[in-house]
Amino acid sequence: SFQHVLSESSDSDCLNSFSSLVCKKLANIHFSRTSSLIFNNASFxxxxxxxxxxGHLLKLAPAAVLKPGEAKDIVKLIHFVYNFNxxxxxxKTKIYLACRGNGHSTNDQDLLNKTGIxxxxxxxxxxxxxxxxxLWIDVEAGIxxxxxLKKTLKLNPPLSPRSWTDLLTLSVGGTLSNVGVSGQAGRFGPQISNVLEMDVVTGRGRFITCSPKLNSKLFYAVLGGLGQFGIIVRARIPLRTAPLKARTYTAVYNNIQSFTSDQKMFLxxxxxxxxxxxxxxxxxSNPFTFTIELVKYYNNSSTLPTDSYLASISHFKAGSLIGVDSTYFDFLNRLQATVDYLISIGTWNFPHPWLNLWLPASNITEFYNSAVSSSNATLINGPVLLYPIRTNLINSQTSLAFPSDPSNVIFLFAILRTASPEPTAISAAEVDNLRLKTAAIALGxxxxxxxxxTKTEWIQQYGSKYARLSKYKKMYDPLHILSPNQHIFN
Ligand code: FAD
Known part of the structure; x- marks a missing residue:
């Protein structure tokens, strides 16, 4: 029997008779000693x-939670669910499964109701x-x-993955299932372009090792696959020698065209x-202005570009260039201080109706002029990111949906809003998100x-990829058990 039931449940404790049944059946599965099963207690x-x-936008309580201590427990659980379903x-009485990396989703992607585990x-x-x-590291996907990073920087010589996210407290499985993008993606591609091999448990409960050469269909389906085809349990990430230091240059622009064309030039x-x-x-500021952020890694400061050289090749506002030095680790972990501050003032737990979009480079100025420049700054209430990445560094066989552009450059546009916890504030932000999303889709x-x-929106989102992904869904998760709240196939 299982070893660590954190909160024992009785029939009446479970949310309804179905989740009670699920709980009872789960309790009969022999998971490893290192796994934990969590059921609701009397006070839920x-x-x-x-x-x-x-996101703090909705609440959905599952029937139970399994914290697997070994990959074989995931195999056991999926076999049970597959046979049951x-x-x-x-x-309505099917059981569903969703993975939780570190709970940094903003909608219901990693949540399930009482028919879910x-x-x-x-x-x-x-x-x-x-x-x-x-030069690679093998990790379990929940890391x-x-x-x-802390581990690889302790090696002699210090090593590091190449591609990052802005925040480091995201799980490897979570970002590989999405995209994993930050300012390094322009050089090395996003994190989904920086994986050598994975172990995946499919929605049929099969444990499969995959790579670009071995079971490559599953490998690419899972990357950017939003948890639809399998659970990533191990990933092999390529490493490079880590630099010691980083200099971050910021500079201000008054107009979108010179800002984005300088970004593309550096990219x-x-x-x-x-x-x-x-x-x-x-x-x-009114009107809005723009800040470029450029980082050069270095061991020896003589390799850094001089301010006068940068001023001679760029179009930023004279006198606005600032250079700040930090260790490589402090640069990568730069957001943690802000997160700690937001936790300390309580707003980290406020609702986050975030919006993330890709725009083709050819239409970025039009998108900005027609939809963004007149936005209500009070409603935005958070950082607005705009930066380019190169599509030729993203393998088109991955499940990621992204636009195409003749220049092979697309822009990430993100509004990282914090809304006050009142329904009117949240719905105003959501209406604004819909307005911006509609404008972006109209521009490719x-x-x-x-x-x-909605399913219709997903079909539009994936375009010609949708048929291929539907085929893979039938192959790897035919009973549609995994991550139903991405709403792609369910
Ligand atoms: P969760 O949100 O817990 O999981 C999300 C979904 O991923 C799940 O529903 C499931 O479908 C899937 N999933 C998770 N683990 C697995 C697994 N092992 N196998 C299969 N599927 C799995 N993203 C960027 O690209 N760049 C950024 O700079 C960035 N910064 C962020 C900063 C903050 C403050 C937040 C909240 C999010 C940020 N994100 C960023 C988005 C982030 O990549 C996604 O939220 C992603 O889901 C990772 O979060 P997570 O590890 O908490 O996974």
């Missing part, structure tokens, strides 16, 4: 952490092996990128002057991180 507190996520006809991946977070000759620079290109829209843009919700 045991699962409260799992009925909410970073294959015998029933009524959709959440797989909390946080215990599957070990570093399995580091190959310092071939946070921060833990991985496409054959000399690879910068290791990171990002930028943001400053909505606190796509949603990112589950911006599209």
């Amino acid at each position: 507190t045991a699962l409260s952490n799992y009925s909410d996520n970073f 294959s015998k029933i006809k009524n959709r 959440i797989l909390d991946m946080s215990e599957l977070s070990s570093i399995l092996h580091i190959n310092t000759n071939k 946070l990128w921060l833990k991985l 496409n620079d054959p000399k690879k002057l910068f290791d990171y290109v990002e930028g943001s829209i400053n909505v606190s 843009g796509k949603g990112l991180f589950n911006v599209a919700y």
Whole structure:
């Protein structure tokens, strides 16, 4: 029998007779000693952490949570669910599974109602092996990128993955299932372009090792696959020698065209002057202005570009260039201080009706002029990111939906809003998100991180990829057990 039931449940404790049945059956599965099963207790507190996520926009309580300690427990659980579901006809009494990396989704992607079991991946977070000759690291998929980085920087010489997210407390499985993008993606591609091999448990309960050469269909389906085809349990991430330091240059622009064309110039620079290109829209000024963010890694400061050289090749406002030095680690972990501050003032737990979009580079000025420039800054209430990445660094076989552009450049546009916890504030933000999403789609843009919700919108989002992904869904998760709240196939 299972070892660590955090909160024992009796029939009456479960939300209804169906989740009670699920709980009873789960309790009869022989999971490994390191796994934990969590059911609701009488006051329904045991699962409260799992009925909410970073979005704080809705609450959905699952029937139970499994914290697998070993990948074989995921195989056992999926076999149980697969067999259970294959015998029933009524959709309403099917069991569903959703993975929780670190709960940083903003809609219901990693939540389930009482017919669902959440797989909390946080215990599957070990570093399995580091190959310092071939320069890769094998990790369990529940590990946070921060833990991985701390480990590789302790090696001699210090090593590091190449591609990052702005925040490091995201799980490897979570970002590989989405995209994993930050200013380094312009040079190295997003994190889904920086994986050598994975172990995946499919929706049929099959444990499969996959790579670009081995079971490649599953490999690419899972990358950017929003948890639809399998659970990533191990990933092999390529490493490079870590630099010691980073200099972050910021500079201000008054107009969108010179801002984005300088971003593209640095992105496409054959000399690879910068290791990171990002930028943001400053909505606190009227009219809005723009800040470019460029980072150069270095060991020796003589390799850094001089301010006068940068001024001679760029179009930023004279006198606005600032350079700040930090260690490589502090640069990558730069958001943690802000997160700690927002936690301390309580707003980290406020609702986050975020919007993330891709726009083709050719239409970015039109999108900005027609939809963004006149936005209500009070309603935005958070950072607005705008930066380019190169589509030729994203394998088109992955499941990621992204626009095409003749220049091979697309822009990420993100509004990271914090709304006050009143329904009117949240719905005003959501109406604004819909307005911007509609404008972006009309200009060839796509949603990112589950911006599209209905099946029709998903078909539009994936375009010609939809047929291929539907085929893979039939192959790898024919009973539609996995991550139903992405709303793609269900
Ligand atoms: P969760 O949100 O818990 O899981 C999300 C979904 O991923 C699940 O529903 C499931 O479908 C899937 N999933 C999770 N783990 C697995 C697994 N092991 N196997 C299969 N499917 C799985 N993204 C970026 O690209 N760049 C950023 O800079 C960035 N910054 C962020 C900053 C903040 C503050 C927040 C809240 C989010 C940010 N994100 C960023 C988005 C982030 O990548 C997604 O939220 C992603 O889901 C990772 O979060 P998570 O590990 O908490 O996964």
